[in-house]
Amino acid sequence: MPKPSAHPGDPHFVDRSGWLRAAVLGANDGIVSVSSLIVGVAAANPDRGAIMIAGGAALAAGAMSMAAGEYVSVSSQSDTERADIAREKASLKQFPDAEFAELAAIYREKGLSEATAHRVATELTRKDPLAAHVRDELGLSATRAARPLQAAFASAATFSVAGALPLLAAIAAPPGAAISVVLCVTAVALAALGALSAKVGGAKIGSGPMLRATFRVVLWGVFAMAVTAGVGFLFGVAA
Numbered sequence: 001m002p003k004p005s006a007h008p009g010d011p012h013f014v015d016r017s018g019w020l021r022a023a024v025l026g027a028n029d030g031i032v033s034v035s036s037l038i039v040g041v042a043a044a045n046p047d048r049g050a051i052m053i054a055g056g057a058a059l060a061a062g063a064m065s066m067a068a069g070e071y072v073s074v075s076s077q078s079d080t081e082r083a084d085i086a087r088e089k090a091s092l093k094q095f096p097d098a099e100f101a102e103l104a105a106i107y108r109e110k111g112l113s114e115a116t117a118h119r120v121a122t123e124l125t126r127k128d129p130l131a132a133h134v135r136d137e138l139g140l141s142a143t144r145a146a147r148p149l150q151a152a153f154a155s156a157a158t159f160s161v162a163g164a165l166p167l168l169a170a171i172a173a174p175p176g177a178a179i180s181v182v183l184c185v186t187a188v189a190l191a192a193l194g195a196l197s198a199k200v201g202g203a204k205i206g207s208g209p210m211l212r213a214t215f216r217v218v219l220w221g222v223f224a225m226a227v228t229a230g231v232g233f234l235f236g237v238a239a
């Protein structure tokens with residue numbers, strides 16, 4: 001049964017934060033790392049074939065490393081959560097009174113009176129003691145549980161789709177214009193990503209939070225490309 005909301009027209013977005021973070025991270029990484037690598041190689045060696053190979057390799061390697069990184073990091077988070085829940089379950093069996101007192105104390109800290117806290121702890125313990133402790137003591141909830149495969153897939157998929165943009169731009173660019181075309185396409189793609197992630201996160205179109213998110217994403221992306229182009233240029237001069 002869906003939870004009743006006091007403001008159904010303007011819902012909360014916090015339960016999107018898990019996959020949104022992985023998706024934005026994947027997309028941002030895809031655009032920035034593939035475009036930076038293309039610009040870096042183009043600055044060192046304008047041979048079209050070399051640029052395409054570098055771009056394709058960056059796309060494949062990046063998507064795989066994103067998936068592996070997300071899977072490993074979210075798996076360790078999920079392991080920690082599972083271990084904590086198992087510890088709580090054992091403690092509820094071994095020290096039911098101490099656990100009950102702990103739960104009542106949590107409700108008192110939330111502002112309930114002694115009697116009400118005791119009553120709430122009694123009723124929730126009668127209903128499902130582990131659920132009450134997992135939610136109110138450990139702060140874990142089903143909607144925000146760590147999902148390694150979902151996170152790995154979300155970031156690899158968004159990395160690939162977003163990273164393909166600068167590569168397609170490099171392929172479509174007229175000879176000798178790869179750097180400027182990739183720079184323009186990447187800046188526009190990053191601005192779109194910043195705005196989209198702010199929108200999905202609940203920001204209003206054109207609002208301060210959306211403009212800040214957009215500016216932040218574009219600034220760091222362009223900075224990364226500038227540094228890589230500089231390194232590529234130095235290598236080109238040295239070669």
Ligand SMILES: [Zn+2]
Pocket residue numbers: 088099102133137
């Ligand atoms: Zn407990």
